[in-house]
Amino acid sequence: MTGPGRSGGRAVLETLRAWGVRRVFTCPGSTEAAFLDATLDHPDFEVILTPHESIAVSAADGYARATGEPAVAYLHTHVGLANSLGHLNAARLAHSPVVVLTGLKPALLQAHGGFTCIQDTGRLAEPYVRSYWQSLRTEGIPEDLTRAFRLALTEPAGPTWLGLSQDLMNDTCTAPVPDPERFRPRARTAPDPERIREVAGMLATATSPLLVAGAEVARHDAVADLIALAERLGVPVMNEDRRTYERPGFPTSHPNYVGLYDVKRPVVGDSDLIVFAGCRLFTEFEVPRGPDVPESARVVHIHTDAAEIGAIHGVDLDIVADEGLALSGLLAGLPEGDVAVRTDRVAEARTEYLADTGPLPPETEGVENVAAVADALAAVVDDQTTVVGDATTTGAILLRRLPQNPPHQYFTSSSGSLGWAMGAAIGIKLAMPDRHVVAVLGDGAFQFGPQGLWVAARYQIPVTYVVINNESYAAVAAALRRYGGTAVERQEFPGKDLSGIDVAAIARGYGVHAQRLHHASELGEAMAKAKAHPGPSLIEIMTDPDYLGP
The missing domain is CATH 3.40.50.970 (Thiamin diphosphate (ThDP)-binding fold, Pyr/PP domains)
Structure with missing residues (x-):
């Protein structure tokens, strides 16, 4: 609906519904009244009340990770946003398309430093989001929210933030809701064909290659391609290092799986080629005592986000691309006929992985282990x-x-x-x-x-x-x-x-x-x-x- 009497809050709800959003996770206050009131006319739209903002953001993050679609957390002023930032960082690291809306006090109160007002609230979210913006006029709300959705889904995906002041939300909004289908990103970054050919050749001729799967392989539905590549080459596969692990990129039940990446493992140390697909290299927990990659190995890093490649460790060849397109391209680019199959190496690494229980907790009488x-x-x-x-x-x-x-x-x-x-x-x-x-x-x-x-x-x-x-x-x-x-x-x-x-x-x-x-x-x-x-x-x-x- 457009025309007199349609509030900015109702325009927000219409925009959410146009994008297929049917629930919002919220810890609201007074600044969200216009939006909450509008939901009463749409019983199919679910308002999930949370008693703390961190729960609203982590719930939205979980929903977005599981579906790959945007999820919305609606918070109250800077105090609510501040309570959510730890979990907003988790969404950032997972490239999770969470759209965080924050209700703000009217512009006049913001200028006066009123109750729950600070200068430029969005700056709190800035380190954790792909974009932050505060709507400047009621007529711009549908477009601003559409932009937040578009950027949350545009690779490399991630959270976005939009501030909505109470005066704009209460005012009349006649602007139409933009058609989401014209703003939903569908493009996928294709790999450089020459680099794909080069890496395919390296994989076909390497003596002891290793594949390492990151969370982005799962997020981009590339698991089947990675399995096919591992089976065709007969190579061991690891999931990424525990410090960056967010979800598995390769099934632990597969016979080619040999554990989490750890430079101290023999299968890593004797590799002459390591292909990291969709991994972060690396998140350092303490000052490192040595390199995370063996110096003897050539390194290929495939990632959608170019900023992740070479962030800490240099690589021999980089592929900036959707992991699904890159892995399917590598599979198609392998030489016809037989390639070197290293089943003995896979079996040895798998046996070592299954036998290694890791540091075991001591058995203490009277308490559970x-x-x-x-x-x-x-x-x-x-x-x-x-x-x-x-x-x-x-x-x-x-x-x-x-x-x-x-x-x-x-x-x-x-x-x-x-x-x-x-x-x-x-x-x-x-x-x-x-x-x-x-x-x-x-x-x-x-x-x-x-x-x-x-x-x-x-x-x-x-x-x-x-x-x-x-x-x-x-x-x-x-x-x-x-x-x-x-x-x-x-x-x-x-x-x-x-x-x-x-x-x-x-x-x-x-x-x-x-x-x-x-x-x-x-x-x-x-x-x-x-x-x-x-x-x-x-x-x-x-x-x-x-x-x-x-």
Whole structure:
């Protein structure tokens, strides 16, 4: 509808609906009144209320990752936007098309430094978004929002931000909604044919090549092409380094899969050619003690985002392209007839990967071992289960032991923003209602997002939360252990103790079915009860508080 009486808030709703958006995740205030009022005339449009902005953004992020389509979080002024920035960074790293709308006070109040006003609110979002803009007039709102959607979807995709002041939202808007089909990006970056031919030749003649799959392979539906390429060449394949891992680019069940990328692994060290497809190279956690790529290997890096190539490590050949087009091009570009097939090398690397359990937690009498918990979880994760990981200390064990088959069996965050999974699991479940969604968190991560339990309970979203409770911020103690000072001498770790929190009781307080376990052997039965429950469930399992991780 256009004409007198149509508010800017209603124009926002019409634009969202035109883009196929049928729900918004919001933690609103007074500045969102015109929009919220407009939703009453559209009962098919769902307003998902969240008690904290971080849940709104992580839920939108989860939905966008699972669907590849834009998802909308609507926040209130700069105070709400500030509360969301940690999880907005997670969306940035995942190239997740999240559109963040923020209601602002009227322009006059902004000029006067009024309540919940700061200069240029969008600057808060700037480091985390592809674009930020504040609408300057009511008539420009439909066009501004259309632009936010277009840029969120344009590769390299990622979040965008639009500020909407209360006076514009309340005013009359006669501007029509632009046709989304004329603004939706459909272009895919094609690789340079000469570079494709060169890399195909390198793969065909290399003695010991290695393929490494990043999250972008899954995001661009290129998994099947990578599998075909690996099988044709008979080469080992790894998923990207844990520090940048966001979702699997290659199925862990495939016989060519040989683990997560780690320069210390023999299969990496003896490679003469490494092709990184859709990976970030690399996110450094601490000052590196050596190179992440063996000096003897030639390096090819394929990525949609040219800025990712050569960001830290130089490469021998770069391909800026959609990973699907690049990998299918490599497959087609292999020489006709036989190419060198290295089945013995694949078998050797796979055997080494399966035999390497990694650093195992010590067995301590009277407390459960996190490795046993990971094994128990692996036993209940089937092809219809999606795991949303957010466990710091046990994250490496979970990635080693849980099945991770693209595109939808495993999602996690490489941002370090704790509590992300509390909301992301909600968005993922809404996007994929036929899958069993299990969010696996540490007790420390849980403390950053318990408000997500209220959302799951309020809307009866059947997510299963599994909280591995070691009653500590073990990562803090692990850092003190690496530092090797007085804390290690005295075995006293300030900042570690998180005991005394009954997570299951908190969940029940939010209206969530909850169980507290002390043994991994109880997990199978507890998970069956959780799946049978019609709404959300939480399983808390107590583990060794003295285990600080590998």
